[in-house]
Amino acid sequence: MLVKKLRSIMNHFLVPIHEIIPEEKELEIINKFGGKKEKFPNILLSDPVIEELGAQKGNLIKITRESPTAGKSIYYRVVVK
Amino acid sequence: MLMKKIGGIEFNVMSPELIRKLSALDVKTPDTYDKDGYPMEGGLMDPHLGVINPGLRCKTCGQKMKQCPGHFGTLELVRPVVHSEFGRKVEELLIATCDACGRIAVPEEKLKKWREIDDPTEIKVKRILLRTKKTKKCPHCGTAKKEIMLDKPTNFYLNKERIYPTQIREWLEKIPDQDLVLFGYNTEKIRPEWFVLTVLLIPPITMRPSITLESGIKSEDDLTHKLVDIIRINLRLKDNIDAGAPQLIIEDLWDLLQYHTTTFYDNNTSGVPPAKHRSGRALRTLVQRLKGKKGRFRYNLTGKRVNHAARSTITPDPFISINEIGVPKEIASDLTVPELITEWNKKDIIKLIKDTEEVKYFVRANGARKKVSELTRKEIIEEVETGCKIERQLKDGDIILFNRQPSLHRISMMAHKARIMPGRTFKMNPIVCKPYNADFDGDEMNLHVPQTEEGKTEAIELMYAQNQIISARYGAPVIILDEDGVSGTYILTMDSTKLNREEAMQYFYEMGITELPKPKNGNSWSGKQVFSAMLPKGLNLAYRTNTYKELKKIHPDKDPKELHSDSFLKIEDGELISGVVDEQSLGEGKGELIHALFNEYGAGEVEKFYHKTNRIVGDILTKKGMSVGLDEFETNAEIEKVKAKAIKEELEEAEKLVEQFKKGNLELIPGRTLQESFELRMMRLGAGTKDKVQKEIMKQKVEELLSDNPKYNSTVMIMSGSRGSAINITNIAGLWGQASVREGRPKRGYRNRLISANKENDVGATAGGYIQQNFMQGMKVKEFFYHSMGGRQGEVDTGVSTKVSGYLYRRLANSLKDLNVANDLTTRSANKNIIQFTYGDDGVFPMKTSRGKTINIARELEKLNK
Numbered sequence: 047m048l049v050k051k052l053r054s055i056m057n058h059f060l061v062p063i064h065e066i067i068p069e070e071k072e073l074e075i076i077n078k079f080g081g082k083k084e085k086f087p088n089i090l091l092s093d094p095v096i097e098e099l100g101a102q103k104g105n106l107i108k109i110t111r112e113s114p115t116a117g118k119s120i121y122y123r124v125v126v127k
Numbered sequence: 128m129l130m131k132k133i134g135g136i137e138f139n140v141m142s143p144e145l146i147r148k149l150s151a152l153d154v155k156t157p158d159t160y161d162k163d164g165y166p167m168e169g170g171l172m173d174p175h176l177g178v179i180n181p182g183l184r185c186k187t188c189g190q191k192m193k194q195c196p197g198h199f200g201t202l203e204l205v206r207p208v209v210h211s212e213f214g215r216k217v218e219e220l221l222i223a224t225c226d227a228c229g230r231i232a233v234p235e236e237k238l239k240k241w242r243e244i245d246d247p248t249e250i251k252v253k254r255i256l257l258r259t260k261k262t263k264k265c266p267h268c269g270t271a272k273k274e275i276m277l278d279k280p281t282n283f284y285l286n287k288e289r290i291y292p293t294q295i296r297e298w299l300e301k302i303p304d305q306d307l308v309l310f311g312y313n314t315e316k317i318r319p320e321w322f323v324l325t326v327l328l329i330p331p332i333t334m335r336p337s338i339t340l341e342s343g344i345k346s347e348d349d350l351t352h353k354l355v356d357i358i359r360i361n362l363r364l365k366d367n368i369d370a371g372a373p374q375l376i377i378e379d380l381w382d383l384l385q386y387h388t389t390t391f392y393d394n395n396t397s398g399v400p401p402a403k404h405r406s407g408r409a410l411r412t413l414v415q416r417l418k419g420k421k422g423r424f425r426y427n428l429t430g431k432r433v434n435h436a437a438r439s440t441i442t443p444d445p446f447i448s449i450n451e452i453g454v455p456k457e458i459a460s461d462l463t464v465p466e467l468i469t470e471w472n473k474k475d476i477i478k479l480i481k482d483t484e485e486v487k488y489f490v491r492a493n494g495a496r497k498k499v500s501e502l503t504r505k506e507i508i509e510e511v512e513t514g515c516k517i518e519r520q521l522k523d524g525d526i527i528l529f530n531r532q533p534s535l536h537r538i539s540m541m542a543h544k545a546r547i548m549p550g551r552t553f554k555m556n557p558i559v560c561k562p563y564n565a566d567f568d569g570d571e572m573n574l575h576v577p578q579t580e581e582g583k584t585e586a587i588e589l590m591y592a593q594n595q596i597i598s599a600r601y602g603a604p605v606i607i608l609d610e611d612g613v614s615g616t617y618i619l620t621m622d623s624t625k626l627n628r629e630e631a632m633q634y635f636y637e638m639g640i641t642e643l644p645k646p647k648n649g650n651s652w653s654g655k656q657v658f659s660a661m662l663p664k665g666l667n668l669a670y671r672t673n674t675y676k677e678l679k680k681i682h683p684d685k686d687p688k689e690l691h692s693d694s695f696l697k698i699e700d701g702e703l704i705s706g707v708v709d710e711q712s713l714g715e716g717k718g719e720l721i722h723a724l725f726n727e728y729g730a731g732e733v734e735k736f737y738h739k740t741n742r743i744v745g746d747i748l749t750k751k752g753m754s755v756g757l758d759e760f761e762t763n764a765e766i767e768k769v770k771a772k773a774i775k776e777e778l779e780e781a782e783k784l785v786e787q788f789k790k791g792n793l794e795l796i797p798g799r800t801l802q803e804s805f806e807l808r809m810m811r812l813g814a815g816t817k818d819k820v821q822k823e824i825m826k827q828k829v830e831e832l833l834s835d836n837p838k839y840n841s842t843v844m845i846m847s848g849s850r851g852s853a854i855n856i857t858n859i860a861g862l863w864g865q866a867s868v869r870e871g872r873p874k875r876g877y878r879n880r881l882i883s884a885n886k887e888n889d890v891g892a893t894a895g896g897y898i899q900q901n902f903m904q905g906m907k908v909k910e911f912f913y914h915s916m917g918g919r920q921g922e923v924d925t926g927v928s929t930k931v932s933g934y935l936y937r938r939l940a941n942s943l944k945d946l947n948v949a950n951d952l953t954t955r956s957a958n959k960n961i962i963q964f965t966y967g968d969d970g971v972f973p974m975k976t977s978r979g980k981t982i983n984i985a986r987e988l989e990k991l992n993k
Binding site: 078086111116120 | 960
């Protein structure tokens, strides 16, 4: 990266909270939604948030968003290349 | 049922060997039939290629017409031609490779590196082309690399010199497999020299049948015509070569052969004139058969047709339920519904067969069908037993689906119950116009009859009209009373409406009340009393009406409730205490009353309510006459005074603004230039002055309406929210104000002025499109032109926006149509990919909400307080 990042984009108000699911908890979540990881939505490894999180290909990411109707809504994405 | 899963589909280019192997016949002659009308041996209609005459047998497989699938033939081309659809691919390969050794003109080490990179094919190809385009010399054999040019679709030039398909083919043959891999080719299955055709696959006759016209003349399919051309030129080329004709003639014929094969595949190839029929009509060749709206995919495969359906013009009938559709006798007697014979209905069915014409077919348990006629009636009655079926005509109460195109949302198709009626049109309650977006200016609609118990149940459970009253999109009523309906209830519930004994008796009777209730005030019955009779006992409601809003506009500093009791609607125990029933109670997306009825008493109660209002409202409006006369728009001195003042103010203020603008000391609006600020100011000024006139007019109109003896219908429409607005009435009785084009003052026209009658560089109010007159007075000449400018924009906008939004909507709907909510409440696509982890990310079904809110707290609290 040529330009050093000065600030974390994670602090921006439009970026929802991204977390890496620890591997031991991954299976539980995947099983809750049909047990097939390849059916989960994806997020690119090159996504700025993923780059900053330092997640690896195959990691499961939990995204917590604010929602006017649901309060908090939880979304999962699998890191892909 | 045997279910098999398709593992995959592979598309490939046919090798000449495969084409020859597939061939049942080598076609030799361009003739189709001999003079006796028999197909020519070795011709395009040779029976080896399949049969199209019933009774004849195929000479290849020996089967009859229905069984024989048809067989391909071949034509050996005397000289090869480039397949027009692969011109681009050939160009790629020729640019990248060396014409002497056939290798990609890139050093071996680099190629090795590239082979290891795992990139999409397009990127790989792009990389090669970028590199080789600049290369001057082949690094493998040292030959100078030449420039390749493609004159679309099929002519190639090497260093500006024409090269022919034979040379191209030889070149492509030289390219080694290891280099082709870099282009993404599966070298085991495909070779690039196959892009240059040496043998042409001739489609079977079944795919291009000839038609015998009534006059006995045979008419050939377009494809056959094209093939005849190809064979004829092929033959001529052969003769010329054999005779040793000069190179120039041979090349000309060769080009002609290329042209015919190109148009055989696609008669719309760019850069090639389409081949014409004798009549001048362009031929419909292979690509045209598949492509577009009338192509095989969209017309024949996606567009399937159904039985048990009918289509007719629609006409209104407010006396039938919203759940009913009036089906003409003529249509009903053509449509059938299967009915299973059981122990319990056996007797009735026998009677039906014996005494009526209603039963059309009898279906035995094994599926054998028999038509019921005078001849067969007796024996069929003998055969009737449980487990058999009859197919009878449509009758009252049968479940049907009703639909109007364009089917943009789920309520464009709803389930109704049939009601057989005289006439030739479908009759529907005008209330269901809204969801279908129908009117009665000649609209036609489709009707379908579900044929199975599952189908019928599904239709009634999921699509029944009364269950669609609340929108699944925004959780408020969509099937609503509108226009006349709202005006009618408004008039009925106005304080000034008093009904005499006769009227009251009629209305109560229509609601099923046979004992006349005591009059509420003196010896006349109030409209509110009649309306209350339509409401169920126990209903409690309280909310602001449209009157509240209008009064607030006129008297911003006063409480509308104190100005007039009708500004607040109150229903206590099913009794309308105060308030008028207007758009707030009944309208789309608002409909407080309808929503409350639906939620607390069910869809059936709303249906009943609609049924009653339809009858009474119709009667009220017929008696009153919902028409508008010129007297409604006459103004008095007071309005004229306000208007004159407003215009004077406008002109004076505008002059000041112009002066400031010309001097350049006009106060700027943040983010705008001087010019923009000025224009915006002028627009705002125009709107402001119009508003003053509007307020005065509305003040007088509202006062008149709320008086003891109101007589103006336009005000009823505005106040009830059923049609029209204060702006409309101002345009007629007040003034039009500033004309606008694209949200600003009209500006284009003549040099530095709007119309030629204005002075140049005059930016004042009158020269910028300010209209002082109204529709009653009529406009001045200049004003008329300004008005037309705005009017034109409106006309253009409606045309453009319907077109654009229609296509946008189609794309959106097509992309979302396969999404569904799975059992674990996730939203999934057709291949079960997760789209949302809970439906809508909140798991809420809008149809069960109150305008998107899962709970209407105000309403619940109200109920608790009672």
